[in-house]
Amino acid sequence: MLFLRDFGPTEVGGFGISSANDLLLVEDIELVHQACSAVHVTFHDESVADYFDRQVDAGHTPAQCGRIWLHTHPGNCPLPSSTDEDTFARVFGKTDWALMFILARDGATYARIRANTGPGVQQELSVVVDYRAPFAASSESDWEKEYLANVHDAALNTKDTTVKDRDKSRSDRFDEWDESDFCDPLLQTQLRGY
Amino acid sequence: MKVLVINNDGGGFADYMDVEPNTTVATLFGQVTKSSRAEDYLIRVNRQPCAADQILQDGDRISFTPTKIEGAAS
Known part of the structure; x- marks a missing residue:
């Protein structure tokens, strides 16, 4: 996420892919096609659908791949904006639980989980890198390819322009x-x- | 007949469902999502956008995925 945040000048967002044994342990991040500016990011609906198709084909459940929404903020404030809150409520308020994670430019983070069953409850969470779990080596070239393939400059208003x-x-x-x-x-x- | 349904709402599932012959996309949407706001979803059959009155066929793959996911700085 740090690499993605710092690779370009815009906001960037994606989905966290959780461990099957611990849904709050994010093992991977995947981007979808998105129109971005310095202060805004919008996922392309078709690409979100393609993402779910790929994840299901890979054997992941929607609970593993569709609950954790991550994005960056360009400034030093990781607190969610009204747009973030609207999306979190409208899109992720229909799932049994969801988590919004925001990474600001200076490294500050914000994470909030909401359970949508029963009366509903929300709780801010601390964020840590869990080095106890096995992880693959970094692959900046692959991350760069993923970034360039998915992050589109909204100022040019074209899906095909990265x-x-x-x-x-x-x-x-x-x-x-x-x-x-x-x-x-x-x-x-x-x-x-x- | 059986169709594969990908649904992110509620607990979420991606599994085969038995549906009656001549079931339309709109009918299945109502059964699966319990939502009246189809505009909040991208509904696809076999990875292609579809009409609400499209009749499902045995083996179809139907997905209901969220739309308008956007974030902004404070």
Whole structure:
């Protein structure tokens, strides 16, 4: 989650995949196609459905793969926004339990579990990395591929354009360090913003 | 006949269900989700979006998954 948070400038979100023996032990994170900005993330509905299909085919139950919703916040505040609360209530209020996890830019975290059976109850939880459980080696190249395949820049308003495409597009349009541009005093002033 | 149902609501399950012949997607949706708000779900048959009155066939795979999952900074 730290890698995903820091890989790009936008918010990013996904689902936690829990251990079959301990549903609060997140063993993996999977992204779905999402339109992101610095302050917002929206999952693509079709990609969410594809995600559930893949997880079921992999032998996971919905309780393992559809209860823990994770996303990042760009600032230092991990507290849920009204949008977060709306989603948590509307989408995850129909399951028997669900957990919202938020990771802020400075590393602060927020986790809250809600049980939706009976009168319902909510409880904030502390978050720890459990090194007692076996885990695979990190694979930043795979994480990068997953990020680039799923995180789309909402500013470009296109499902098929990733953050990487956006950066490439920007570099194709304009090279800040092109020598002729660099020598243009007016352009230098514009680049500095004053 | 049997259909595979993927449902995230309640306890959630992904399992085969027996349904009556000529059961429509809308009927199964009501039985499984107990919700009247179909707009809160993406409903697919065999991984394709479907109409409410589509009649299910033996062996179909039906999923009811959440929509409009979004987050924002405070």
